[in-house]
C-alpha cells in the first residue's frame with residue numbers, strides 16, 4: 001500500500017504569498033540599480049501611495065493608496081500592484097528588441113545618447129504630470145520623452161536643432177495615426193522597380209514616397225535614411241535594407257496601434273518642431289513640467305555621426321553645426337560657449353515653466369580634451385541663481401559611453417513661486 005505523501009506546506013504558503021501580493025507593489029526583475037530603486041520610490045509616492053519597503057528590495061508594502069487604478073495605469077518600475085499587472089508590463093513587451101528598453105517605436109532609428117524609456121516614464125510620474133498636462137523637452141533628440149508622454153496621455157512639446165531628430169520623433173509618435181495608409185503605400189512601393197538601385201535612384205524613391213499626408217511621407221523618408229545608414233556603415237545593399245527595415249517599422253507601428261486599443265490608452269499629443277533650446281517659441285509660465293537631457297555634443301560629434309542622413313535630407317551641415325550646443329568654437333572657446341549655451345537653455349526652461357512645477361534634467365560631466373567638465377555644478381549653481389531650486393539629486397550609472405562620460409545625475413528642480 002502506498003503511503004500517503006506527507007502534507008506539504010504548499011497550501012498555507014500559497015495563501016500567505018497571495019495575501020502578501022494583495023498588499024504589495026512589486027518591482028520589475030530588471031530593476032537592479034540603486035538609482036532605479038530611488039526613482040521607483042519617488043514615483044510611487046508622487047502617485048499618492050504610502051508604503052514601506054519589504055525584505056529583499058523587490059517589493060513595497062502598500063499602507064495607503066489614493067487611486068489604485070492610477071498606479072496600475074502609470075507606474076514605470078513596477079510589474080504588479082496588489083497582484084495585478086501594471087500597463088507597463090504589456091507596453092514594454094510589445095515589439096521589444098533584444099534590448100529590454102527598446103519597444104514599440106522607440107528603436108526605429110539608431111541614435112546615440114538616448115534616454116532610458118522606463119526612466120522617462122518614471123520621471124513624468126515623479127514630477128507630478130497627469131493626463132492632459134504638457135511636458136517640454138527642449139532637447140528632444142530621438143523623441144523618448146515625446147513617446148513616453150504620449151503613452152501616459154501627457155501632451156509633449158519637443159524641440160531639437162537637428163532636423164533628423166525632429167523627423168524621427170515625429171515618425172515615432174505620429175505613424176500609428178496613419179498605419180493603414182502606410183501599409184497601402186508599402187504595397188505601391190513594392191511595385192516600383194527596385195533591383196540594382198543606386199543611391200540616386202533611392203533618393204528618387206524617397207521623393208516618390210512623399211504623399212499628400214506628411215506623416216506617411218515622413219515614415220518612408222526615415223526608412224530610406226535607415227537603409228542609407230546601413231549602406232554607408234555596414235555596406236549593406238540599400239534596396240534589401242530598405243525592404244527589411246520598412247517591414248520591421250510597419251510592424252512596430254502596427255503594434256503601437258494595437259496596444260493603444262488593447263489598453264484603451266488615451267494618447268497625449270506630440271508637437272515636435274525644429275528649434276533652439278536657447279530661444280524657445282513658447283509662452284512664459286505655460287509648461288507643466290520639463291524632462292530633458294542636454295547635448296553631450298562637446299564630447300560626441302552628432303553632426304559628423306549623422307552627416308550622411310543630414311546630407312540626404314538636402315541640409316547644410318555647417319549651418320546646423322552653428323546652432324548646435326557643444327559644437328560651436330574650438331578648444332577652450334568651445335567649453336566657454338558650451339557653458340554659456342547651457343545657461344541660456346536653463347533660463348529658457350525657467351521662463352516657460354509654470355511656478356511650483358518641476359524640471360527633471362539628466363546630465364553628466366562630459367570629458368573634453370581628457371578633462372571632465374563641470375556641467376553638473378554649473379547647471380546646479382546657475383539654476384539656484386535664477387530661481388530653480390534643486391529638490392533632488394540622484395546619481396545614475398551609465399553604460400556604453402565610457403570614453404565620453406561615466407556618471408550622470410538626475411537633477412530635479414522646482415520653480416519658485418515668486419519667480420514669475
Ligand SMILES: C[S@@+](CC[C@H](N)C(=O)[O-])C[C@H]1O[C@@H](n2cnc3c(N)ncnc32)[C@H](O)[C@@H]1O
Nearest residue numbers: 114115139141142144160161276277295324325
Ligand atoms: C542628449 S541628446 C537628447 C537625447 C534624448 N533625450 C533622447 O532620448 O533621444 C541632446 C540633443 O540636443 C540637441 N541639440 C543640440 N543643440 C541644440 C539646440 N541649440 N537646441 C535644441 N536642441 C539641440 C541634439 O541634436 C541632441 O539631439
